[in-house]
Amino acid sequence: MKADFENILKLLDNKIARRPSAYDLFSKEMISTFLRAFDEEAKVVWVSYYAFPMELLWAFDVVPFDFEIACNTLPTASGGNGSSIMMSAEKEGYSRDICSFYRLVLGAHIEGILPRGDLFLTSSYYCNGKAKTNEIIARSHGKESILLDVPNEISASSIRYVVTQLREIAARLENLTGETLDLDKFRQIIRHSNKARSSYQKVNALMKEKPCPWDGSRAGPLGISGSLFWGSPIREEINQMLIREMEGRISGGKTYPETYRILWFPWVPVQPTNIFKTLRESHANVVMAESARVWWDELDEGDPFEALALKALQNYLVGTAENRVRDIVGLAEDYEVNGAIHFSTPACIHENGSLSLVSDALKEKGIPLLDLEGDMTDERNYSPEQTMHKVTTFLEVLS
Amino acid sequence: MASNNDGSQGEKIGWICDYVPEELIMAAGMEPVRLEGQMENVKEADSYLFSNVCPYVKHILEAGLNRETEDLAGIIFTNSCDGMRRLHDLWNHYVGSPFMHMLEIPKHRDEKGLHYFREQLEHLKRELERFTGKEISSQGLKGAVSLLNDRRGRLMDLFERQKQEEPPYRGSELLDLCLEETTRPKEETARIIQEMGGRPSNALSTNPRPRPVRILVTGNVLDKPNLFRIIESAGAEVVAFDTCLGLRHYTDPVETEADPISSLARRYLLRPPCNRMPGLNEKIERMRQLSRDYTVDGVIQSRVKFCDYALLESPVLENFAKNRDLPFLSLENDYLWADEARMKTRVEAFLEMIRESD
Numbered sequence: 001m002k003a004d005f006e007n008i009l010k011l012l013d014n015k016i017a018r019r020p021s022a023y024d025l026f027s028k029e030m031i032s033t034f035l036r037a038f039d040e041e042a043k044v045v046w047v048s049y050y051a052f053p054m055e056l057l058w059a060f061d062v063v064p065f066d067f068e069i070a071c072n073t074l075p076t077a078s079g080g081n082g083s084s085i086m087m088s089a090e091k092e093g094y095s096r097d098i099c100s101f102y103r104l105v106l107g108a109h110i111e112g113i114l115p116r117g118d119l120f121l122t123s124s125y126y127c128n129g130k131a132k133t134n135e136i137i138a139r140s141h142g143k144e145s146i147l148l149d150v151p152n153e154i155s156a157s158s159i160r161y162v163v164t165q166l167r168e169i170a171a172r173l174e175n176l177t178g179e180t181l182d183l184d185k186f187r188q189i190i191r192h193s194n195k196a197r198s199s200y201q202k203v204n205a206l207m208k209e210k211p212c213p214w215d216g217s218r219a220g221p222l223g224i225s226g227s228l229f230w231g232s233p234i235r236e237e238i239n240q241m242l243i244r245e246m247e248g249r250i251s252g253g254k255t256y257p258e259t260y261r262i263l264w265f266p267w268v269p270v271q272p273t274n275i276f277k278t279l280r281e282s283h284a285n286v287v288m289a290e291s292a293r294v295w296w297d298e299l300d301e302g303d304p305f306e307a308l309a310l311k312a313l314q315n316y317l318v319g320t321a322e323n324r325v326r327d328i329v330g331l332a333e334d335y336e337v338n339g340a341i342h343f344s345t346p347a348c349i350h351e352n353g354s355l356s357l358v359s360d361a362l363k364e365k366g367i368p369l370l371d372l373e374g375d376m377t378d379e380r381n382y383s384p385e386q387t388m389h390k391v392t393t394f395l396e397v398l399s
Numbered sequence: 400m401a402s403n404n405d406g407s408q409g410e411k412i413g414w415i416c417d418y419v420p421e422e423l424i425m426a427a428g429m430e431p432v433r434l435e436g437q438m439e440n441v442k443e444a445d446s447y448l449f450s451n452v453c454p455y456v457k458h459i460l461e462a463g464l465n466r467e468t469e470d471l472a473g474i475i476f477t478n479s480c481d482g483m484r485r486l487h488d489l490w491n492h493y494v495g496s497p498f499m500h501m502l503e504i505p506k507h508r509d510e511k512g513l514h515y516f517r518e519q520l521e522h523l524k525r526e527l528e529r530f531t532g533k534e535i536s537s538q539g540l541k542g543a544v545s546l547l548n549d550r551r552g553r554l555m556d557l558f559e560r561q562k563q564e565e566p567p568y569r570g571s572e573l574l575d576l577c578l579e580e581t582t583r584p585k586e587e588t589a590r591i592i593q594e595m596g597g598r599p600s601n602a603l604s605t606n607p608r609p610r611p612v613r614i615l616v617t618g619n620v621l622d623k624p625n626l627f628r629i630i631e632s633a634g635a636e637v638v639a640f641d642t643c644l645g646l647r648h649y650t651d652p653v654e655t656e657a658d659p660i661s662s663l664a665r666r667y668l669l670r671p672p673c674n675r676m677p678g679l680n681e682k683i684e685r686m687r688q689l690s691r692d693y694t695v696d697g698v699i700q701s702r703v704k705f706c707d708y709a710l711l712e713s714p715v716l717e718n719f720a721k722n723r724d725l726p727f728l729s730l731e732n733d734y735l736w737a738d739e740a741r742m743k744t745r746v747e748a749f750l751e752m753i754r755e756s757d
């Protein structure tokens with residue numbers, strides 16, 4: 001795994017040297033973080049970047065390692081061959097009905113290629129599998145898995161419940177690092193996060209331009225994996241660079257031709273796919289992804305723990321499907337999309353379980369939805385031919 | 400139908416997950432009914448949910464979409480798992496019930512979890528009061544607690560007798576009893592429980608035979624007797640089952656001294672954890688302890704398909720059993736146990752393996 005990351009990093013360095021781009025900068029910073037997790041000296045905290053208020057971790061001298069995102073970089077690195085690692089888990093009895101994300105992680109764990117964890121943090125959202133997988137791996141290292149349990153409702157009571165947990169986690173981090181949580185530093189981190197939140201809103205506002213000046217299929221992964229940097233000044237750097245790129249494209253007339261505007265949902269396939277190339281060739285631009293939305297309120301630096309609890313509770317995939325549907329319809333209207341494309345990964349029940357509601361609500365607005373049943377990571381469950389056939393048929397519907 | 404304090408008949412409130420305190424429903428003058436679904440076919444629900452969703456969730460949705468649950472005044476959903484969360488949302492939109500409530504169940508079984516769960520139960524109580532227009536009195540709640548504690552005690556006595564060398568009950572009988580107890584009015588099942596309690600210890604041993612293989616069944620939702628019948632017809636006995644409706648459901652009474660809502664929170668949250676809870680070590684320890692207490696020869700894990708929690712925990716439990724020379728068989732089912740022939744072959748082979756190793 002380490003060697004894979006080193007190779008990816010080299011490639012990214014070369015790319016950036018030739019032509020710097022915000023997305024490559026983000027990828028480089030993330031891969032460097034993964035690599036730091038292999039340092040003997042580092043205090044490595046396993047955590048889910050997109051399902052944890054990362055600002056709390058930036059307040060400590062630790063290396064956050066996301067087992068899902070890190071492992072899912074591997075199929076990309078190995079040309080889409082994630083299943084070879086999954087098979088190690090399948091041989092140990094982990095069924096193919098388990099989300100391929102977790103089979104990949106468990107396979108990587110069994111193969112012994114993951115960095116060591118000093119603290120195993122996990123969260124109850126988005127899905128059932130994450131916390132359970134984290135617990136299995138932590139247990140096999142003789143460690144405890146520490147869960148951030150985020151209820152499905154927002155009330156004074158649930159906020160208090162999450163705040164208590166975040167405070168306990170802070171205490172664990174103090175123990176691990178020997179540092180005491182520096183409140184001034186913590187507030188500074190909250191300010192970094194808020195600043196980047198507001199520049200991210202600008203990024204999203206620019207995506208409304210016609211033609212769209214950026215690639216929404218990248219906005220999704222940045223929305224998910226880029227959560228690593230909430231609270232770090234790097235996130236602001238990435239956003240500013242992105243804004244400059246987009247403004248440059250608009251003023252230079254260098255945007256992609258646009259006949260159709262497409263809304264995307266959270267998941268994009270990790271294995272090589274020509275979905276996006278085909279869309280581009282048909283002048284169908286992905287102009288927004290659900291995961292790129294700014295779904296949380298500005299954080300109150302006066303009460304960082306409560307602010308972060310609220311951020312976790314407000315996550316777009318926590319709460320009822322009704323809220324999610326309302327926000328998706330809002331996005332479709334704001335970005336004036338002609339169609340929506342959903343990529344399903346079969347075991348993602350919490351996400352695809354609301355698809356009929358989403359589809360009905362979009363239909364009412366006259367927006368067709370295409371569901372591409374596939375698998376984000378397991379290429380054995382993904383047929384490029386069938387997918388392409390569905391995409392081309394959908395484009396015919398749009399026209 | 401349950402009787403209200405004023406003698407009128409209570410309406411039915413459906414519950415799905417074992418973490419819903421029936422006491423609150425009863426104290427509100429309503430009749431708690433566990434929802435099973437058990438539809439012959441799942442057709443409608445397939446248009447709303449992907450193929451790989453837990454069939455228990457699907458059957459319940461199918462029942463709702465087919466208007467088979469019209470006799471219910473309401474349903475209490477729980478945030479037990481991803482499937483249940485979406486069941487609530489789909490029900491809300493496509494089925495609807497006069498009363499609908501989503502009960503959050505914290506995953507922390509400590510003071511903070513208890514505090515949050517108590518507040519969740521207070522909230523549920525207020526919602527039930529709002530729906531019925533009647534206050535749930537502390538007296539009424541204590542009455543329901545005492546009735547269900549008595550129930551638990553009697554059922555646990557039956558399970559306790561199963562530890563004997565000659566278990567007095569067939570596992571399938573006990574399962575039937577648990578199913579009836581949770582789906583029929585409480586007063587209707589009181590007599591059956593009493594009768595079973597009075598059965599002599601040697602009731603099953605009229606035909607002398609070698610000691611039957613003793614099996615512990617663990618797992619999640621198990622509403623059909625098929626597995627037990629397969630085991631029994633192969634000459635073995637299910638001496639205990641630790642499933643959503645088995646030992647886990649009846650163990651541990653509610654404390655009666657403290658404030659009833661806090662006591663309910665403690666009982667429901669702190670009882671032995673099911674798949675959806677963290678705590679692998681505790682679950683392993685429970686399996687080990689039950690295997691000893693019931694002197695079992697093997698464990699069969701019954702799990703409905705597509706339950707992520709069970710799918711992920713299963714290899715860990717199996718591995719533990721393997722290292723302890725405890726025969727273990729994990730059987731996945733579609734909730735209706737439609738694939739009985741294949742199950743039969745696997746169970747018989749498992750029992751044979753146990754007999755040979757004796």
Ligand code: SF4
Pocket residue numbers: 068099100101102126127128129130345347348349351
């Ligand atoms: S795809 Fe869904 S089920 Fe799989 S890891 Fe992500 S959130 Fe969980």
Ligand code: SF4
Pocket residue numbers: 453454455456479480481482483619620674675703705706707708709
């Ligand atoms: S069996 Fe598993 S997936 Fe099905 S309802 Fe229970 S916890 Fe959810």
